[in-house]
Structure formats: structure tokens, C-alpha cells
Amino acid sequence: MSWAILSAGLLVFLGSGAVLGAALGLTGFILLHFQAGGASALAINSAWNLLTEFTLSAVPLFIFLGDILLASGVSTRVYNGLTPLFRRIPGQLLHTNIAVCTLFGAVSGSSTSTAAAIGSVGYPELSRRGYSPSMVVGTLAAGGTLGLLIPPSLALLIYGATQNVSIGKLFLAGMLPGLLIAMAFFAWIMVRSSLGSSVSPPREDSMDWGAVGRGLLEVWPLPILIFFVLGTIYMGIATPTEAAALGVAASIVLGLTWGDLDLEKLWEAFKHASMMFGAIAMILIGTVILSQAVSLLGLPRAAVDAIAGIGLDRYGILLMIVLVYLLLGCFFDGISLLLMTLPITFPMVTSLGFDPVWFGVIVTLLMEIGMITPPVGLNLFVLCSITRNEVTLPDAARASLPYWMILLAAVGIFTVFPELILWLPNLL
Amino acid sequence: MTGLVLVSTLMRYLAGSPIGFSDELSGLLFLSLSFLSLPHVLNTSQHIRIDMLVRTFSPRLAVAADIFANAIFVAFAGIFAYEAWDFMVFSLQIGSRSEISGVLLWPWMALMPLSMLLCILIIVRNGLQGLSGRDAASSEEGLS
Amino acid sequence: DVRTLKFHSGLAESRPEAAYLERFSELVDEYSDGQLQVDVYHAGSLGLKEVDMLRIMQRGMVDMALMYGEYYNRDAPEMASIYAQGAITEAEQHLDILPTLRKLYREGYADWGVHTVGGVVAPVFDVGLHCKEPVNTLEGLRDKKVRVWSGHLVDTFDRLGISAQVIPQNDMYLALQTGVVDCAYYLSTVAKTVSLQEVTDYEAYLHPWAASPWMFGVSDRTWNSLDEQQQEILTRAGEQIWQETRDKAVDPEREAEAREEREAMGITVLPAFSDEDVQTFVDAAWEAWHEMASEAGDEGIRYYDTVTGELQSDSQ
Ligand code: NA
Numbered sequence: 020m021s022w023a024i025l026s027a028g029l030l031v032f033l034g035s036g037a038v039l040g041a042a043l044g045l046t047g048f049i050l051l052h053f054q055a056g057g058a059s060a061l062a063i064n065s066a067w068n069l070l071t072e073f074t075l076s077a078v079p080l081f082i083f084l085g086d087i088l089l090a091s092g093v094s095t096r097v098y099n100g101l102t103p104l105f106r107r108i109p110g111q112l113l114h115t116n117i118a119v120c121t122l123f124g125a126v127s128g129s130s131t132s133t134a135a136a137i138g139s140v141g142y143p144e145l146s147r148r149g150y151s152p153s154m155v156v157g158t159l160a161a162g163g164t165l166g167l168l169i170p171p172s173l174a175l176l177i178y179g180a181t182q183n184v185s186i187g188k189l190f191l192a193g194m195l196p197g198l199l200i201a202m203a204f205f206a207w208i209m210v211r212s213s214l215g216s217s218v219s220p221p222r223e224d225s226m227d228w229g230a231v232g233r234g235l236l237e238v239w240p241l242p243i244l245i246f247f248v249l250g251t252i253y254m255g256i257a258t259p260t261e262a263a264a265l266g267v268a269a270s271i272v273l274g275l276t277w278g279d280l281d282l283e284k285l286w287e288a289f290k291h292a293s294m295m296f297g298a299i300a301m302i303l304i305g306t307v308i309l310s311q312a313v314s315l316l317g318l319p320r321a322a323v324d325a326i327a328g329i330g331l332d333r334y335g336i337l338l339m340i341v342l343v344y345l346l347l348g349c350f351f352d353g354i355s356l357l358l359m360t361l362p363i364t365f366p367m368v369t370s371l372g373f374d375p376v377w378f379g380v381i382v383t384l385l386m387e388i389g390m391i392t393p394p395v396g397l398n399l400f401v402l403c404s405i406t407r408n409e410v411t412l413p414d415a416a417r418a419s420l421p422y423w424m425i426l427l428a429a430v431g432i433f434t435v436f437p438e439l440i441l442w443l444p445n446l447l
Numbered sequence: 448m449t450g451l452v453l454v455s456t457l458m459r460y461l462a463g464s465p466i467g468f469s470d471e472l473s474g475l476l477f478l479s480l481s482f483l484s485l486p487h488v489l490n491t492s493q494h495i496r497i498d499m500l501v502r503t504f505s506p507r508l509a510v511a512a513d514i515f516a517n518a519i520f521v522a523f524a525g526i527f528a529y530e531a532w533d534f535m536v537f538s539l540q541i542g543s544r545s546e547i548s549g550v551l552l553w554p555w556m557a558l559m560p561l562s563m564l565l566c567i568l569i570i571v572r573n574g575l576q577g578l579s580g581r582d583a584a585s586s587e588e589g590l591s
Numbered sequence: 592d593v594r595t596l597k598f599h600s601g602l603a604e605s606r607p608e609a610a611y612l613e614r615f616s617e618l619v620d621e622y623s624d625g626q627l628q629v630d631v632y633h634a635g636s637l638g639l640k641e642v643d644m645l646r647i648m649q650r651g652m653v654d655m656a657l658m659y660g661e662y663y664n665r666d667a668p669e670m671a672s673i674y675a676q677g678a679i680t681e682a683e684q685h686l687d688i689l690p691t692l693r694k695l696y697r698e699g700y701a702d703w704g705v706h707t708v709g710g711v712v713a714p715v716f717d718v719g720l721h722c723k724e725p726v727n728t729l730e731g732l733r734d735k736k737v738r739v740w741s742g743h744l745v746d747t748f749d750r751l752g753i754s755a756q757v758i759p760q761n762d763m764y765l766a767l768q769t770g771v772v773d774c775a776y777y778l779s780t781v782a783k784t785v786s787l788q789e790v791t792d793y794e795a796y797l798h799p800w801a802a803s804p805w806m807f808g809v810s811d812r813t814w815n816s817l818d819e820q821q822q823e824i825l826t827r828a829g830e831q832i833w834q835e836t837r838d839k840a841v842d843p844e845r846e847a848e849a850r851e852e853r854e855a856m857g858i859t860v861l862p863a864f865s866d867e868d869v870q871t872f873v874d875a876a877w878e879a880w881h882e883m884a885s886e887a888g889d890e891g892i893r894y895y896d897t898v899t900g901e902l903q904s905d906s907q
């Protein structure tokens with residue numbers, strides 16, 4: 020019955036073109052009230068908890084940071100500077116999205132902040148330069164997920180702490196798969212840019228090394244910003260939220276001195292950023308209410324319990340678990356899904372003789388897939404908001420499909436060759 | 448708007464002296480920013496919707512879908528405001544304070560129902576304007 | 592027909608206490624011939640947060656929960672001041688004060704519409720300082736940043752001139768790795784479950800864990816919907832778990848084995864903090880405890896006076 024209400028509610032409410040957050044939230048309210056014995060008050064607790072939790076508080080700051088860089092022209096000059104370097108590679112500046120996301124993933128534990136941080140600068144700059152908007156969103160959605168796998172990773176931390184697995188080993192285990200998947204993303208961008216309809220501006224055949232040199236001279240603010248945002252976290256001076264605030268301060272100084280920022284533009288940037296963030300907040304509220312309802316009803320556990328009873332062999336059960344994660348990935352993402360399912364899937368999988376560290380990476384990959392699986396995919400929502408709905412949710416989902424398949428293929432490959440994951444941690 | 452200015456000042460304060468401000472405060476500011484910006488986003492229709500299905504509808508059906516979509520929002524915001532009001536009043540009664548800095552919580556909680564009520568008012572106002580606009584359009588059609 | 596109760600627990604399944612919840616569920620199943628089932632959802636997998644549990648239980652939004660007084664500082668600060676770290680310096684003291692604690696919590700939860708049926712007496716683990724450098728004196732901690740788990744502990748260390756901050760367990764590993772803090776005040780016995788040995792090299796014992804008992808709460812709404820026989824079964828099973836865990840709560844052998852295991856993992860176990868340092872810490876902890884209790888109002892002071900009065904008369 021709960022599953023029926025869930026599917027019907029989402030189908031009808033989302034299909035009617037209602038505000039996404041309201042459609043998700045109302046479905047959650049209905050489930051809480053009718054299926055969970057009148058527990059709709061719980062929705063407020065979960066919305067309050069999510070929005071006062073400091074893990075997310077870096078998101079609006081990063082969006083604000085992006086808007087300041089944009090308004091001051093700093094990001095335009097940086098991207099102009101990078102253009103000559105990427106001139107001959109198919110896909111050109113699209114690769115910067117993946118590269119910067121990988122770098123950012125190395126300090127951020129969350130994939131949503133990664134997508135928000137890189138997207139708020141990368142999207143406007145690239146779409147203005149004639150790159151296909153949906154292609155840009157696809158690379159950002161994919162790149163964002165790397166934040167969860169490349170250490171430090173919130174998902175691996177929570178996996179390690181709840182299941183008593185070495186967090187250090189998990190971090191080491193995530194590194195190589197994260198880089199391999201980034202490589203696969205690069206490769207796909209090159210393939211897609213060389214074939215089919217045009218997704219990037221025309222390419223030039225000759226390399227103008229003079230332009231490359233002059234361009235790179237324009238890029239100098241980048242290392243400064245990277246120091247403020249990434250360096251301070253590495254050196255233990257700042258938490259991610261504080262680093263984001265430092266980055267905002269640094270970008271204001273850069274914009275006022277080197278760019279053409281003034282108070283009026285700063286105010287505009289602030290207004291723009293808070294609007295964008297408001298759209299994201301609405302979705303966060305709806306998502307958390309729906310997740311609360313589904314988890315209170317114990318639906319994920321029911322799904323996993325169901326497959327335990329079928330009676331399959333080792334790989335059959337693993338396959339079913341992957342399928343259940345893909346199904347649940349339609350409605351959830353990230354940490355909530357992890358907490359709800361691990362108490363059952365972890366003992367199942369490890370009792371079949373799979374390595375606990377290996378499963379940590381696999382389950383993180385499945386979380387990443389959930390982040391970009393519609394209808395409830397937080398990274399997709401955040402990116403649609405950043406494009407101000409120029410790229411709609413279905414477009415974004417379609418654009419992410421190739422990366423979704425790469426991630427899924429990675430699950431398969433790492434199952435056949437577990438050494439790819441375990442080699443590095445086992446050196447320890 | 449005043450709220451936005453207030454938050455902006457606080458944000459600049461954050462940006463200016465970030466080290467040492469408590470995670471708790473940034474969480475409460477995050478919450479305030481979220482709820483303060485909701486009505487504004489609604490007012491400028493920048494909320495994300497999935498309209499691929501609706502775009503295939505006939506005009507008459509599209510109007511029906513639009514009314515239904517607004518009804519969904521009002522229902523959601525109404526229930527949320529009701530429950531959030533309850534949540535806030537209860538916290539006021541027992542005098543809940545934040546864990547570390549000991550800040551009284553109910554004024555922050557009050558933002559939740561107020562924001563949602565404001566959203567409902569905006570929908571109702573836009574709906575009335577839409578109706579009168581549609582009436583005007585049809586009466587103009589009738590004239591021509 | 593079979594009645595199934597949902598039981599929320601915020602403890603990770605890897606914690607030793609969590610196994611007793613499954614045991615409770617088995618006992619209920621056995622006593623009721625399968626007619627009453629308790630489904631335990633570990634690690635907060637029902638999506639519920641500890642700080643909300645009093646409100647959630649009051650409205651009966653979940654049937655049962657593992658209640659822990661120190662979590663409810665926001666809604667019931669007086670409950671958080673029933674017991675505090677530094678209250679005891681010998682593990683046996685915990686068993687002496689336990690009946691009083693149980694009575695106070697039972698009354699406190701009842702005010703929130705929560706009926707209690709026994710629970711898990713938390714094992715009295717060692718609490719120590721886990722540092723990147725060798726530190727086993729309060730003096731040595733003065734120039735260190737320390738991670739603690741509650742506001743009361745921040746206040747206590749503050750009174751000793753040591754800078755401490757609350758960092759949630761999930762963020763502790765990274766905070767130590769990146770140097771946001773130099774030391775963690777943590778339950779040494781279970782330090783392995785959060786991989787502390789990977790980010791700290793030294794530990795020094797400070798005092799036994801003054802652990803509030805984990806009580807099995809049943810929301811009144813659920814309790815009143817059960818028949819007398821079902822109520823009796825829950826009470827009997829809960830009481831049995833209480834007795835079993837009480838008997839095992841103080842176990843020097845367990846602590847010694849865990850310590851050896853940590854040493855085998857490369858941790859250097861330093862000599863414990865001196866008696867003098869412990870006394871200084873305890874004095875500061877009691878002052879901070881008193882202040883926390885007075886902020887919580889008359890009820891908080893009543894709890895504080897009851898528990899400290901009894902602790903003092905026991906030690907005389
Ligand atoms: Na990361």
C-alpha cells in the first residue's frame with residue numbers, strides 16, 4: 020500500500036507541473052499521515068534538522084562565491100585564460116568541469132556542495148561560450164558525484180563508523196576507483212564531442228603556445244582561490260563552511276581589485292545567489308520530508324528483506340542488492356539511503372565472503388548513482404536550479420545518463436576485478 | 448526584503464570574520480536564508496517544476512493542471528505551516544535552547560510557518576490576478 | 592494475530608550494547624510464542640534523530656526507542672543534568688548509584704508520556720584522551736585543542752584553561768587527521784570502531800564512563816494499546832536485559848583485553864592521569880555540572896542534589 024501511494028503520489032503530483040518541492044513534500048505528508056499513524060508532525064523535525072545541520076551550510080556560500088566571481092568578471096578572465104590550453108582536445112573546456120570537480124572532491128565530503136560550487140561558476144561561463152547547456156549540466160552532475168568517492172568522503176566515513184571498518188583503508192580504497200571513473204568521464208566527453216551533434220564550439224587544429232602562455236598568466240587568481248577554499252581545509256585552519264566563507268571574502272577582494280566588482284554588483288550577486296538557493300531549499304525540504312516518510316515506514320528494509328528470501332547464489336544476491344539500490348536510488352540519495360540499508364545489506368554481503376572495504380566503495384558508487392537518478396536526484400535538482408530551469412529536470416537526467424551508465428559499469432568492473440579497489444588499502 | 452538585508456549583513460559578517468563562528472549559528476542562518484528566500488523565489492516563479500507533461504496538454508487541460516498544481520502547493524504549504532506552528536509553540540512552551548550556544552530556538556522556528564503562509568498568500572494573489580486577467584482576456588475576445 | 596512494534600535505536604550495530612537489543616527482541620518473541628514482535632532499527636535507520644526523540648515518543652510516532660538522557664538537552668535540559676562525566680572515579684560507584692539514576696529517568700520519561708521497561712546498563716568503559724602526541728597531564732593539555740562530546744565537557748575543560756570543542760563522532764576522524772583538534776576525549780574501549788588508532792598514536796586513561804543507562808521506552812500511546820499480557824512480556828524481557836547487562840557492566844578483564852588489542856594496533860598506552868589531575872578534573876566537572884543543572888531550573892537542581900548527595904554519602 021505504501022509503495023502504491025508513493026508511486027501514484029509522485030506520478031500525479033510531479034506530472035501536474037506543481038512546484039517540485041511541494042509535490043515531494045505532499046507525498047511525504049500523505050504517507051506520514053495515513054500510513055505511519057498520523058506522524059505528519061515529524062516532517063517539521065526533519066526539515067528543521069536538515070536545514071540547521073552545518074554540513075549543508077556551505078552550499079549557499081559556494082553559490083554566492085560563484086556569483087561574485089561571475090559578476091566581477093574574474094571567472095570570465097580565468098576561463099578565457101584556460102581556453103587556449105584546451106583548444107585541440109575534443110570537448111575542450113567541458114573537461115575543466117570534471118577536473119575541477121575531482122580537485123574539489125578531494126576536500127569536500129559532499130557531492131551536492133561539489134556540484135553547487137563548480138556549477139555556479141562553470142555553467143554560466145560554458146553555456147555563454149556556446150557549449151550545449153545540457154552537456155554542461157551532464158558533466159557537472161557526473162563530476163559532482165566524484166566528491167563522494169574521492170577522500171575525504173562523508174559516505175565512507177559514515178560507512179566506516181557504523182560498520183566498524185577502518186576509515187583509513189576506506190579512504191585509500193576510494194582513491195583509485197575515483198580517479199579511474201574521472202578518466203572514464205574524460206574519455207566519454209572526448210567521444211561524445213567527436214561524434215554526433217555539436218556540443219561545444221568549433222575546435223582549432225593548431226596549438227598557439229603563445230596564447231597558451233598569455234592565457235595561463237590570466238589564471239593566477241585561481242591558485243589563490245584554491246588556497247583559500249582547499250588549502251585552509253587541508254591545513255586544518257578551517258572547516259568546509261568556514262573555508263567557503265573565506266573563499267567569499269577572497270573573491271570579494273579579488274573582484275574589487277582585479278575584476279570590476281562594485282557594491283551594486285555585489286548586492287545583485289547576493290540577491291541572485293539567494294534566489295537560486297531558495298529554489299534549492301524548497302527541494303531540500305520536499306526531499307527530506309519524503310525520505311523521512313519512506314524511512315519511518317521501513318520501506319528500504321522491506322525491500323532488502325524481500326531479496327534475502329529468494330534463495331540465490333553469491334553473485335545473484337549481490338546483483339539483487341544492486342538492483343534494490345538502483346530502485347531506492349529513484350527516491351533517495353546519499354547518506355539517508357546509506358543509514359537505512361547498511362544494517363541489513365552489510366551483514367548479508369560480508370557473510371557471502373565479500374570484502375567489507377570493497378563493499379564500502381561499491382555502496383558509495385551506488386549512492387553516487389542515486390544522486391543522479393530521477394525523479395528524486397538532489398544533484399540534478401541543484402543543477403537545474405543553477406541553470407534557472409534553462410535545463411529542465413528531464414533534460415538533465417537524459418544528459419546524465421551516459422555518466423550513470425559509466426558508474427554502473429564501474430560497479431560491474433570492480434566486482435569482477437576487486438583488486439582495483441583493494442590493492443591500495445592492502446599495501447597498508 | 449528587510450529580512451534579506453538582515454541576512455545579508457549577517458552573511459557579510461560571516462564572510463568577514465569566519466573563523467570561530469559556531470557551526471550552530473551558521474546552521475540557524477542557513478535555515479533563515481532558506482525560509483526567507485522561499486516566498487521571494489515563488490513570487491518570481493523560479494521554483495523548479497517538471498512541466499514536460501503539462502506542455503503536451505490542450506489549453507483548457509493546462510489551466511486545470513495549473514489550478515491543480517497550485518492546489519498541491521497550497522495543501523503542502525498549509526500542512527507545513529500548521530505543523531510548523533505547532534512545533535514552534537511547543538518549543539516556546541518548554542523554552543528549547545540550542546545545544547551549545549544556548550540560543551532560544553522558537554524565534555527561528557517561527558520563520559517556518561510565516562514563510563509558508565506568505566507563500567500561500569502569494570499563490571492566492573497570483574491566482575486572483577490570473578482569474579481577473581483571464582476574464583479580461585475572454586471579455587476582450589467577446590468584444591472583438 | 593501478530594503485533595509488531597518498531598524499535599528505534601541510534602546506536603551503530605557495531606557497538607557492543609546493540610546486541611542486547613536483538614536479544615530483547617528474541618526474548619519478547621520467545622515469551623509471546625511469536626505473537627509479539629519487536630523490530631529493531633539500528634543506527635537511526637528509521638530516519639529519526641536523537642534530539643527529537645522525546646517529542647516523537649510523546650506523540651507516539653514510533654512504538655519504542657532506546658532512550659538516553661544526555662541526548663535531550665534541547666527539549667529537557669533537566670534530564671541531561673541527572674548524570675555527568677566526572678561524577679565517578681571508580682567503576683563500582685556506577686553500580687551503587689544506578690538504582691537512583693533509573694528511578695529519576697523513569698519519572699522524567701513518564702512526564703513525556705514514555706513508559707520504561709528495563710533497558711541496557713551501559714558497560715562502564717574507560718574514558719581517555721587520545722592524542723597525536725604523548726599527553727597524560729592536564730598541564731600538557733593546556734596547549735592542545737581537544738574534541739569532546741558535550742557542552743558540559745567544553746565547560747569543564749574551559750574551567751581548567753583547556754580549549755575544547757564539541758565535534759560529532761562522525762567528524763572526529765577528519766578533525767584529528769587535518770589537525771582541527773589534537774586530542775579526542777573518547778571511550779577508549781570502543782575507540783577501534785571509529786578507527787582512532789589511525790589518527791592518534793597515544794592514549795591516557797582519565798576516568799570511568801559515567802554512562803546514563805539506555806532505557807527501553809514505550810510510548811504511552813503504544814503501551815495503552817497493548818493488553819496486560821503483552822505489557823507483562825515487555826516488562827519481563829526488559830528487566831531481564833537490565834539484570835544481564837548490570838552484571839556485566841563493570842569488567843576490568845574486558846577493559847584490559849581491549850587495551851591490549853589497541854596496543855597491538857600500535858597505540859602507545861601512557862600511564863593514567865595522576866590522582867591529583869583526576870581530582871582537579873572532577874572538581875571542575877562538578878562545578879560545570881552544577882551550573883548546567885541550575886540553568887535547567889528547579890528540576891535540574893533537584894536531580895543534581897539527589898545524585899551528588901548520594902555519591903558523596905556513598906564515598907564516606
Ligand atoms: Na570527497
Ligand code: NA
Nearest residue numbers: 348389395396
Ligand atoms: Na535519486
